[in-house]
Amino acid sequence: MRLRQWLFQNFREVSRLLSFEEVDFPVLESEALFIRKAGEEITQQLYNFEDKGGRRVVLRPEITPSLARLVMKQGKSASFPLKWFTIGQCWRYERMTRGRRREHYQWNMDIIGISKVRAEAELIYAIVLLFERLGITAQDVGIRVSSRKVLQAALDKFSIPKALFTKVCVIVDKLGKIPVDEIEKELTSLGVSIEAVKGIVDVLSLTSLADLEGALGSDGEAVADLKKLFSLAENYGYSQWIQFDASVVRGLAYYTGIVFEAFDREGKLRAICGGGRYDRLLSMFGGDEVPACGFGFGDAVIIELLKEKGLLPDLLQKVDCIVFPLDAALEGPASTIASSLRRRGQSVDLVEDRRLKWVFKHCERVNASRLILVGSSEWERGMVRVKNLSTREENDVKLDELDQFL
Ligand SMILES: Nc1ccc(Br)nc1
Numbered sequence: 001m002r003l004r005q006w007l008f009q010n011f012r013e014v015s016r017l018l019s020f021e022e023v024d025f026p027v028l029e030s031e032a033l034f035i036r037k038a039g040e041e042i043t044q045q046l047y048n049f050e051d052k053g054g055r056r057v058v059l060r061p062e063i064t065p066s067l068a069r070l071v072m073k074q075g076k077s078a079s080f081p082l083k084w085f086t087i088g089q090c091w092r093y094e095r096m097t098r099g100r101r102r103e104h105y106q107w108n109m110d111i112i113g114i115s116k117v118r119a120e121a122e123l124i125y126a127i128v129l130l131f132e133r134l135g136i137t138a139q140d141v142g143i144r145v146s147s148r149k150v151l152q153a154a155l156d157k158f159s160i161p162k163a164l165f166t167k168v169c170v171i172v173d174k175l176g177k178i179p180v181d182e183i184e185k186e187l188t189s190l191g192v193s194i195e196a197v198k199g200i201v202d203v204l205s206l207t208s209l210a211d212l213e214g215a216l217g218s219d220g221e222a223v224a225d226l227k228k229l230f231s232l233a234e235n236y237g238y239s240q241w242i243q244f245d246a247s248v249v250r251g252l253a254y255y256t257g258i259v260f261e262a263f264d265r266e267g268k269l270r271a272i273c274g275g276g277r278y279d280r281l282l283s284m285f286g287g288d289e290v291p292a293c294g295f296g297f298g299d300a301v302i303i304e305l306l307k308e309k310g311l312l313p314d315l316l317q318k319v320d321c322i323v324f325p326l327d328a329a330l331e332g333p334a335s336t337i338a339s340s341l342r343r344r345g346q347s348v349d350l351v352e353d354r355r356l357k358w359v360f361k362h363c364e365r366v367n368a369s370r371l372i373l374v375g376s377s378e379w380e381r382g383m384v385r386v387k388n389l390s391t392r393e394e395n396d397v398k399l400d401e402l403d404q405f406l
Contacts, residue, residue: 002315002316002317003303003312003313003315004105004299006313006315007134007299007302007303008087008105008107008299010130010133010134011085011087011107011130011297012085012087013133014126014129014130014133015085015107015109015126017129018083018109018122018125018126018129019083020083020084020085020109021082021083021084021085022084022085022086023067023084023085023086024086024088025060025063025066025067025070025086025088026060026066027059027060027088027089027091028057028058028059028060029057029058029060029065029066030055030056030057030058031046031048031056031057031058032056033058033060033065033066033069034046034058034060034061034062034065036253036254038166038167038169038170038253039167039170039171040170040251040252040253041251042061042062042092042251042252043061045061045092045093045094046058046061046092046093047059047061047091047092047093047102048093058091059090059091059103060088060090060091061090061091061092062090062106062252062296063086063088063090063106063108063296064108064110064252064254064278064281064294064296065281067084067086067108067110067112067294068278068281068282068284068285068292069285071112071282071285071290071292072282072283072285072286072287072290073285075287078112080112080113080114080290081111081112081113081114081119082110082111082112082113083109083110083111083112084109084110084112085107085108085109085110086107086108087105087106087107087108088105088106088108089103089104089105089106090103090104090105090106091103101300104298104299104300105298105299106296106297106298106299107296107297107299108294108295108296108297109123109126109294109295110292110293110294111123111292111293111294112282112290112291112292113290113291113292114291114293115279115291116228117225117228117229117232117258118232119277119291119293120229120257120258120260120276120277120293121229121232121233121236123260123275123293123294123295124143124145124229124233124238124241124242124260125236125238126295127143127262127273127295127297128143128236128238128241130297131241131262134302134306134311135309135311136305136306136309136311138238138240138241139265140264140265140305140309141241141262141263141264141265141272141305142241142242142243142262142263142265143241143242143243143260143261143262143263144242144243144244144245144247144248144260144261144262144263145226145229145230145242145243145244145245145248145258145259145260146226146244146245146246146247146248146249146258146259146260147221147222147225147226147257147258147259148169148249148255148256148257148258148259148276148277149220149221149222149225149256149257150203150204150206150212150216150222150246151165151168151169151172151200151203151204151249152165152222153203153216153220153222154199154200154203154204154216155168155196155200157199157203157216158192158193158195158196158199158200160192160196164190164191164192166253167190168187168190168192168200169249169250169251169253169255170251170253171183171186171187171190172187172200172201172204172247172249173249173250173251174251175201175204175247175249176247180201183201184197184198184201187200202215203215203216203246204246204247204249205246205247206244206246207243207244207245207246208244209223209226209227209230209244212226212244212246225257225258226244226258229242229258230242230244242260248260248261250274250275250276252276252278254278254280254281255276255277255278256276256277256278256279256280257276257277257279257293258276258277258293259274259275259276259277260274260275260276260295261273261274261275262274264305264308266308268308269301269304269305269308270301271301272297272298272301272302272305273295273296273297273298273301273302274295274296275293275294275295275296276293276294276295277291277292277293278292278293278294279291279292316367317365317366317367318347318366318367319347319348319349319366319367319368319369320341320346320347320348320368320369320370320406321338321341321346321347321348321349321368321369321370321371321372321406322348322349322351322359322362322363322366322368322370322371322372323337323338323341323348323349323350323351323372323374324351324352324354324356324359324371324372324373324374325352325374326356326373326374326375326376327375327376328352328353329376330374330375330376330379331352333374333379334350334352334374335350337372337374337384337399337402338350340399340402341372341402341406344402344403344406346406349362349366349368359371363389368389369388369389369390370386370387370388370389370405370406371386371387371389372384372385372386372387373385373387378396381396382398382399383396383397383398383399384396384397384399384402385397386402386405388405
């Protein structure tokens, strides 16, 4: 829990630095919110069930659709752009035989109402800032960046129906995860010709913007967006973190533009985080198209990475004061002192019914700064004994002079 709180505090601090506001959404949602026909893994592992009212419900597998639903529910009262973040638990239903977690926490940052690529540039900057705060460098981690518009241009080049776009995205997202011949088989089963499949795979293997420009020409949105993003990255000072990689499509059906994912350069781990632009998702919940982009950053892979890099912080419990009555008859005064200290903002562990030897061990265990002993002779003089546990200094102190020893 200390590790989680430390990580989440960093998520929150980065969100604050970028002036994002914290929001929250229900963990339990209508199943219909996540039913999509694109064959995504995330929709095939829904933790869904019927509730006592006969409703088809689900423990949310992701945050974005809930965000989209609630932004649109606000209608005209939403003053764009919205810059929202949340840290929320998400679920999936996997066979336990795979030994994988069924829940994790995900930090999401989303910008709603900005159509320009500077929104994605801000989000990628937030991710870089988080990594830097955790001690991770551009030598440890890279961020692959591309755009769904690259794939859209490739499909157009081979006159593949737009209706197949989303399914093709979900399939080609598996590039590098399953053998290419399996990907080719899945694409041809969609009715994509083998030469188109080869052409698509060729475009998706590009890793330089110059080559992309050569393949698609320089007047398309895909090249323009990516050039703008890489130029802004220079301004932010995070160019060394990002690289163009056309194979990045991300496996969520609703992305429409720039997509990105962070990876460990040693290639030992799954993607650390990922996100992109989803300009058509919000209008699915009524109203006009509202441009949006965001990312999800899970709490599992990042911890594995920090372990790999020896960057896990040493988080110990910390208590300011241990208050201990030396005599059971002094439990009342001990409570009075504990209450007075707590009102001064001191964290106090009120310990009773223990031998003094145990108390000293306990002070070490909870990293207490001070031990306050309530003894009858001192108390008769309206005093307590304050033992500073780092200097070993001991003082008998009047209650109204305690502040000087805190
Ligand atoms: N979508 C999702 C939910 C829960 C876990 Br664990 N991983 C991915």
